[in-house]
Amino acid sequence: MGGTEHLTVQREGATLVLTLNRPEAKNALSLPMLVGLYDGWVEADEDDTVRSVVLAGAGGAFCAGMDLKALGGKGMEGQQYRDRLKADPDLHWKAMLRHHRPRKPVIAAVEGYCVAGGTEILQGTDIRVAGESATFGLFEVKRGLFPIGGSTVRLQRQIPRTHALEMLLTGRPYTADEAARIGLIGHVVPDGTALERALAIAEQINACGPLAVEAVKASVYETAEMTEADGLKSELERGWPIFDTADAKEGARAFAEKRPPVYRRA
Incomplete structure (x- = not known):
């Protein structure tokens, strides 16, 4: 199993668990995290003993979006990550599930912040569980930015267009209950139990053909x-x-x- 300093990989039976592991930054996306994520998706696709994947975050958060400083060259640990991105300029989009769809079911286990790039990655997952205090949203327009991870295309196909446009155009936060009501997520569970519920769903999938x-x-x-x-x-x-x-x-x-x-x- 692979992994990097910002992405841990472990097995729970037939489930591969990928954990965004940069809790001091609310698991904001860094180059080591993206490289680890991409490698995790490839491992899940190529290993026939893996029947499902759970994506989670460490330290009580899922993902607070892109770390622009880290991706700009500050805080990037190791030339090898820059070399990987240079060799495959599309790697970060594959890691974020914009340009790659794993063939195994992917279940998101969300606690805490799941905003900006976190909500964009979420749209590439298949089944979604969140703790009751989780926060969702696409904040890009508030910063004068564009949610280029796929949200202007995918969100309106996953939830009603009026809700998609409100989320995209206001940049406001959404509670877990509201995210469930509009159909962005499927389950709201007590805080701290999202991973447990996601693994339980994965076990049900793993028991199938x-x-x-x-x-x-x-x-x-x-x-x-x-x-x-x-x-x-x-x-x-x-x-x-x-x-x-x-x-x-x-x-x-x-x-x-x-x-x-x-x-x-x-």
């Missing part, structure tokens, strides 16, 4: 902007091959035998 899970996720995103007719055609192309897998036969057999299935990605 991995080939089926990945095909379902891919189909949802592939068909999101299609016409209904095109989407239904695409769904069949994704879905029918799953019925021919050994895992599908194992699922039916386990149900008949009243035992947990043992899936082998075959």
Whole structure:
């Protein structure tokens, strides 16, 4: 497993847990963090024993956005990170899930601040849990900036446009309850328990057929902007091959035998 000084990686069964680890800066994005994040997404994609990913933050915060000083060259630990960005100028967008979609389900476990770049990364995750005191928002316009991490495109596709525009144009903070009400997040839990709930959801996913899970996720995103007719055609192309897998036969057999299935990605 990889990781950097600002991004820790650990395994919880079949779940890969990526933790933004710069609590003294409310986990503001730095180059070491972005490199670690990108490597974590690649590890999850390439390791077939990983069935889900949980993204969390250390020290009671998720992510307070971009650290412009660090990304500008101050506070960046190690030439190797600058070399990585030079070798792949798109690396930071892949790390923030703007230009990369992991094939495994990604669950966000949010505590505390999840603002600016934090809310932008959030939009690249699949399932979202937040502590009741969490704070969300896209503050860029208040600073004369543009939320270029994908929010002007994605947010209106994930929540009603009137709410998306209010969040984008006012730059105001949103509570966890309000974020849940408008559909930005799915669960509000007691503070300090977001990771626990996210891992519990991951365990439910991990118990399912991995080939089926990945095909379902891919189909949802592939068909999101299609016409209904095109989407239904695409769904069949994704879905029918799953019925021919050994895992599908194992699922039916386990149900008949009243035992947990043992899936082998075959």
